[in-house]
Amino acid sequence: MRILLVGAGGVGTAITRIAARRSFFDHIVVADHDLPRAEAAVAALGGDGTRFSAVRVDAGDREAVTALLAAERCDVLLNATDPRFVMPLFEASLEARAHYIDMAMSLSYPHRDRPYAECGIKLGDAQFERAADWEKAGRLALVGMGVEPGLSDVFARYAADELFDTIEEIGVRDGANLTVDGYDFAPSFSIWTTIEECLNPPVIWEKGRGWFTTAPFSEPEVFEFPEGIGPVECVNVEHEEVLLIPRWVDAGRVTFKYGLGDDFIETLKTLHKLGLDRTDKVTVPGGAQVSPRDVVAACLPDPATLGDRMHGKTCAGTWVKGTKDGARREVYLYHVVDNQWSMREYGSQAVVWQTAVNPVVALELVAGGVWAESGVRGPEALPPVPFLDLLREYGSPWGLREQ
Numbered sequence: 001m002r003i004l005l006v007g008a009g010g011v012g013t014a015i016t017r018i019a020a021r022r023s024f025f026d027h028i029v030v031a032d033h034d035l036p037r038a039e040a041a042v043a044a045l046g047g048d049g050t051r052f053s054a055v056r057v058d059a060g061d062r063e064a065v066t067a068l069l070a071a072e073r074c075d076v077l078l079n080a081t082d083p084r085f086v087m088p089l090f091e092a093s094l095e096a097r098a099h100y101i102d103m104a105m106s107l108s109y110p111h112r113d114r115p116y117a118e119c120g121i122k123l124g125d126a127q128f129e130r131a132a133d134w135e136k137a138g139r140l141a142l143v144g145m146g147v148e149p150g151l152s153d154v155f156a157r158y159a160a161d162e163l164f165d166t167i168e169e170i171g172v173r174d175g176a177n178l179t180v181d182g183y184d185f186a187p188s189f190s191i192w193t194t195i196e197e198c199l200n201p202p203v204i205w206e207k208g209r210g211w212f213t214t215a216p217f218s219e220p221e222v223f224e225f226p227e228g229i230g231p232v233e234c235v236n237v238e239h240e241e242v243l244l245i246p247r248w249v250d251a252g253r254v255t256f257k258y259g260l261g262d263d264f265i266e267t268l269k270t271l272h273k274l275g276l277d278r279t280d281k282v283t284v285p286g287g288a289q290v291s292p293r294d295v296v297a298a299c300l301p302d303p304a305t306l307g308d309r310m311h312g313k314t315c316a317g318t319w320v321k322g323t324k325d326g327a328r329r330e331v332y333l334y335h336v337v338d339n340q341w342s343m344r345e346y347g348s349q350a351v352v353w354q355t356a357v358n359p360v361v362a363l364e365l366v367a368g369g370v371w372a373e374s375g376v377r378g379p380e381a382l383p384p385v386p387f388l389d390l391l392r393e394y395g396s397p398w399g400l401r402e403q
Contacts (some may be wrong), residue, residue, distance in 0.1 A: 170255075195277045
């Protein structure tokens, strides 16, 4: 297998470090609009980098990406960019007849008149509209295959297959006790993506009602996270799992809640009030045109560089309620990464490493023919046990807690 990895930021670099220890692929081409960044990701591998090369590409240029896939004879494109570039990379892969994997889906757009009650264009809608074309091409577009979405969806399918007869509710819950020395506000993941998912109307799914929206940061609840993280208040946030899980898993309700903290929420609300969450460009004195959200991102530290200052653990997991053999059951399937461990073992901070390991596991399953579907598929559309077994083999165990 030859892989085109587009995006050499924190997650993309972590992907190269994880993949370098595996033998399932022949070559990975690391592509980024910033060639020195792609070259740095490859150079950091040292002697392990012989199966890697670096090139420059504009992720928004569909024709250039299509040509690169052909020139490098790549079988699959792994998208490690932010959601703005999902559709050009998705379309380029289809045109080049390559498999495609991303960790976030095509962008949503709120309902014009009732944004906090009805869905407008949902996450992934643009991709699922092309499902028939992918099936006809006999290629797999595996969407939302990071940690959340991704591993959380695998957990949902595993619960449905192995742990429950009926499922009342699936609730993805994300929390951490991470701190960053020297910063009052330093997001551990892309601020561009964080603003997008946290300030958009959150989506909820209910059987008999379908998808609907609510207000950002609604329905706060305190969830007890495992392995010493402890209680964290979580709130509704827009996320792909709610758009993916109901397509393949029978459940009465699906939600996603994120442990953000009051300070983080207030900062996001302030950015929104000031219009600094906007993505359309504005003209500043002197005539330059800039996107306010890009300016915010440029003013904050790169999350990939925070590992040495970061302490604590991050947890991603799926809380499932239902019945088994006629009795009530409630479990939390989870994956915890300690920043000290990920920095020591891979030189990548915990949040980006936890995101990166899952698409590499998925690539190995695709390369081995274990995940061999075609069409546009979410992680829950594929057998979960091979994935979870292989994740353990990567040295990253997952857990199950009876609630």
